[in-house]
Amino acid sequence: MPDTPDLQPATVAVTAGRPERVADNPLNEPITMASTYVAGGDVEYGRYGNPSWAAFEEALGALEGGRCLSFASGLATVATILDLVGQGQTVVAPRHSYNGTIMQLADLEARGRLTARLVDVADTKAVVEACDGASLVWLESPTNPALELADIPAITEAAHEAGAYVVVDNTFATPLLQRPLAQGVDLVVHSATKYLSGHSDALLGALVTGDDELYGVLKNRRDLVGAIPGTLEAWLALRGLRTLHLRIERAQANAQSLVTRLEAHPAVGEVRYPGFGAIVSIVLAEGALAADLLTRKTRLWVHATSLGGVESTFERRRRWKTEPATIPDALVRLSVGIEDVEDLWADLERALDDLTG
Numbered sequence: 001m002p003d004t005p006d007l008q009p010a011t012v013a014v015t016a017g018r019p020e021r022v023a024d025n026p027l028n029e030p031i032t033m034a035s036t037y038v039a040g041g042d043v044e045y046g047r048y049g050n051p052s053w054a055a056f057e058e059a060l061g062a063l064e065g066g067r068c069l070s071f072a073s074g075l076a077t078v079a080t081i082l083d084l085v086g087q088g089q090t091v092v093a094p095r096h097s098y099n100g101t102i103m104q105l106a107d108l109e110a111r112g113r114l115t116a117r118l119v120d121v122a123d124t125k126a127v128v129e130a131c132d133g134a135s136l137v138w139l140e141s142p143t144n145p146a147l148e149l150a151d152i153p154a155i156t157e158a159a160h161e162a163g164a165y166v167v168v169d170n171t172f173a174t175p176l177l178q179r180p181l182a183q184g185v186d187l188v189v190h191s192a193t194k195y196l197s198g199h200s201d202a203l204l205g206a207l208v209t210g211d212d213e214l215y216g217v218l219k220n221r222r223d224l225v226g227a228i229p230g231t232l233e234a235w236l237a238l239r240g241l242r243t244l245h246l247r248i249e250r251a252q253a254n255a256q257s258l259v260t261r262l263e264a265h266p267a268v269g270e271v272r273y274p275g276f277g278a279i280v281s282i283v284l285a286e287g288a289l290a291a292d293l294l295t296r297k298t299r300l301w302v303h304a305t306s307l308g309g310v311e312s313t314f315e316r317r318r319r320w321k322t323e324p325a326t327i328p329d330a331l332v333r334l335s336v337g338i339e340d341v342e343d344l345w346a347d348l349e350r351a352l353d354d355l356t357g
């Protein structure tokens with residue numbers, strides 16, 4: 001783990017994962033395109049390591065407070081972790097986890113590999129009760145796209161008492177707004193595709209842990225299975241990470257300003273916002289058709305899946321057949337970007353006014 005306890009997160013985001021400061025070394029870790037290395041060192045082969053991944057891992061590890069491994073995507077990270085669950089064991093997970101995570105659990109359950117106990121993650125008592133007999137407690141907080149929050153310390157304590165590992169998908173909050181390892185969690189997961197990279201141009205996943213044994217086991221799995229990141233993607237993600245604090249600050253301020261205005265608009269029946277971050281979910285008063293119309297009426301807001309980029313995007317989540325039926329049909333998830341908030345509101349307001357007019 002890099003030795004950075006005295007530095008603030010914004011400084012860590014900028015300074016961690018740099019090459020050694022000696023004459024003529026570059027300031028940034030270069031893109032190393034290599035499938036193999038001269039024998040006799042620590043890496044040996046391109047599936048086992050790469051300096052460009054290592055630089056990204058050092059920076060994210062320093063921000064989350066643990067040791068990091070990067071993967072081909074967020075879901076490759078999720079699959080590598082779920083692969084460690086023993087035959088027939090039980091996994092507790094939020095019923096409104098990211099739908100790819102839910103689908104992986106459903107697939108493993110259908111093949112008799114494990115039992116998935118899906119819970120309302122905001123109902124701490126129910127989650128604590130569900131921990132009994134589980135070997136893994138998966139948390140996502142805030143959840144995508146329902147934006148529910150988990151009581152991470154209380155659930156972690158109960159899970160550990162039950163002998164279960166605890167994972168938090170920290171994609172929405174990022175280590176700047178929430179540091180689950182400091183709350184006792186065993187593993188943090190990221191779709192680095194989202195805020196960490198921040199420019200909608202790379203797919204990447206990552207995990208971070210403070211447990212050296214767990215790190216070793218997961219590194220062995222990555223070596224064996226080969227769900228490794230692309231070198232360019234890791235480089236892009238680290239470049240994105242350098243401005244994470246500025247992007248989050250601006251996007252969050254924009255989101256908070258939009259929440260107040262959305263709450264007052266008659267076309268909006270409900271606004272969901274957990275109080276931090278830059279994802280806002282709205283439920284259109286006039287139903288799913290109005291939600292679909294909204295996504296076609298804007299000039300700045302882009303109708304697109306994914307989130308966490310510099311540009312504002314939105315989508316009606318139930319357009320995906322795999323989205324849980326408990327997510328409202330008319331829910332539109334907004335990923336608020338870093339544009340001028342007055343331009344964002346003017347564009348959104350015009351489209352919302354059209355729906356009521």
Ligand SMILES: Cc1ncc(COP(=O)(O)O)c(C=O)c1O
Pocket residue numbers: 073074075076098100140144169171172190191192193203204205306
């Ligand atoms: C919360 C969350 N976790 C995991 C993932 C999966 O990440 P990826 O698309 O990088 O595989 C996503 C993707 O949307 C997500 O939103």
